[in-house]
Amino acid sequence: MGIPVGIDVRDEIGRDAVDRAFAHLRWVDATFSTYRPESDISRGERSPAVAGVLERCEQLRCETGGWFDVRATGRLDPSGFVKGWALDGAAAILAEAGARNLCLHAGGDVLVRGERAPGLPWRVGIQHPLRRDRLAAVLAARDLAVATSGAYERGQHIVDPRTRRPPVGVLSVTVAGPDLGTADAYATAAFAMGLGGPAWTAGLRGYEALTILADGRVLSTPGMAQLRAASTGLSNSSRTASMKTSSTRSPNATTAARRTPTCRKPAFS
Amino acid sequence: MSVLRRAVPAAVATAAVVAVLANVRGRPPDLAPKRVVSNVPEPGRVSARPATVSGPVRTGTGQIITTPFSVIQVRVTFTGRQLTRVETVELSGSGPRTQAINAHAEPILREEALEAGSAKIDVVSGATYTSESYRDSLQSAIDKARG
Numbered sequence: 190m191g192i193p194v195g196i197d198v199r200d201e202i203g204r205d206a207v208d209r210a211f212a213h214l215r216w217v218d219a220t221f222s223t224y225r226p227e228s229d230i231s232r233g234e235r236s237p238a239v240a241g242v243l244e245r246c247e248q249l250r251c252e253t254g255g256w257f258d259v260r261a262t263g264r265l266d267p268s269g270f271v272k273g274w275a276l277d278g279a280a281a282i283l284a285e286a287g288a289r290n291l292c293l294h295a296g297g298d299v300l301v302r303g304e305r306a307p308g309l310p311w312r313v314g315i316q317h318p319l320r321r322d323r324l325a326a327v328l329a330a331r332d333l334a335v336a337t338s339g340a341y342e343r344g345q346h347i348v349d350p351r352t353r354r355p356p357v358g359v360l361s362v363t364v365a366g367p368d369l370g371t372a373d374a375y376a377t378a379a380f381a382m383g384l385g386g387p388a389w390t391a392g393l394r395g396y397e398a399l400t401i402l403a404d405g406r407v408l409s410t411p412g413m414a415q416l417r418a419a420s421t422g423l424s425n426s427s428r429t430a431s432m433k434t435s436s437t438r439s440p441n442a443t444t445a446a447r448r449t450p451t452c453r454k455p456a457f458s
Numbered sequence: 459m460s461v462l463r464r465a466v467p468a469a470v471a472t473a474a475v476v477a478v479l480a481n482v483r484g485r486p487p488d489l490a491p492k493r494v495v496s497n498v499p500e501p502g503r504v505s506a507r508p509a510t511v512s513g514p515v516r517t518g519t520g521q522i523i524t525t526p527f528s529v530i531q532v533r534v535t536f537t538g539r540q541l542t543r544v545e546t547v548e549l550s551g552s553g554p555r556t557q558a559i560n561a562h563a564e565p566i567l568r569e570e571a572l573e574a575g576s577a578k579i580d581v582v583s584g585a586t587y588t589s590e591s592y593r594d595s596l597q598s599a600i601d602k603a604r605g
Binding site: 197292298301318320326363410 | 476489539566567568570571572573574575576577578579580581582585592595596599601
């Protein structure tokens with residue numbers, strides 16, 4: 190499976206920096222793709238790069254209370270983190286070459302730095318989950334990573350790690366914050382939580398979220414609402430309401446408790 | 459004032475949410491309220507509660523909650539008749555850890571109806587698309603337009 194990648198740099202930098210960024214992305218794909226039988230991941234090879242990624246994924250599993258789990262489907266698949274992490278790496282390469290204003294996207298993940306033009310923030314649309322040609326929201330973004338998880342693209346590929354079934358009641362979760370790999374993992378976790386996701390995202394530090402429920406409601410954390418208000422397009426007329434949310438306890442907690450993770454390393458380190 | 463008015467009805471919801479948040483490892487110990495919305499309209503309610511609460515301080519400990527990844531207990535403190543503090547004590551999982559959450563750290567989310575809009579944008583965030591689905595995606599249209 191190929192994922193189209195877009196790199197948009199608004200500064201004068203050498204062409205070789207863009208080449209290096211793409212080379213990095215190709216290396217990540219060759220190393221981590223579960224679709225390639227010869228990749229380190231597919232062969233079970235624990236190279237230093239793989240070990241580092243799996244360590245971060247383990248931290249994220251702890252941070253998300255087990256809801257982001259690279260083994261959720263029964264086999265090792267860190268794609269939920271790697272795609273965003275790969276773009277973080279590509280952006281770092283470009284930044285080192287002098288790019289201050291850039292926009293990267295890959296498979297629905299977005300990373301922007303700086304502005305699209307002096308004084309003008311990047312305009313990041315959030316895909317409408319039911320209508321491919323429409324947007325559910327628009328964010329005005331400077332230095333922001335945006336990741337969306339949902340069931341509308343590759344079918345139901347995100348599962349509740351407890352039940353191994355797709356969550357119900359939620360169409361998509363968008364998470365925005367400083368780091369794209371982390372935003373990706375948080376979006377995956379919050380989507381897997383189903384209707385419990387919005388409450389969890391409200392407690393995140395440094396990351397904001399927008400959840401689209403199957404009943405047509407959109408729930409934004411206050412910081413996300415600000416990002417939306419700052420954008421000129423799609424300023425929805427909305428009512429402000431406090432959302433009393435409920436626990437995200439899993440129905441089959443008993444069986445899942447047997448695989449209680451031991452989180453050795455502190456998160457957010 | 460608005461926050462104080464909201465504190466009491468929020469108590470139950472907060473306790474339930476805390477049970478979830480306590481699982482998040484590494485959260486800085488000072489879970490100060492991240493979000494306080496002061497302009498939430500509350501039709502029909504007039505602020506009459508004083509800004510400070512008084513009365514006897516009582517603490518109650520809730521039942522032990524077993525979540526998939528830890529066992530926690532919620533402890534609440536009332537000052538007079540108002541809930542002033544919610545704490546969760548993690549009894550197992552990653553070691554003893556206590557988190558105190560101010561009663562008005564309740565999650566406050568903005569709610570609205572889903573709209574299907576169009577606007578001038580630079581990039582689209584959506585769930586994973588493959589090369590096949592990219593061809594007729596919004597992102598593809600944007601990239602083509604930009605050349």
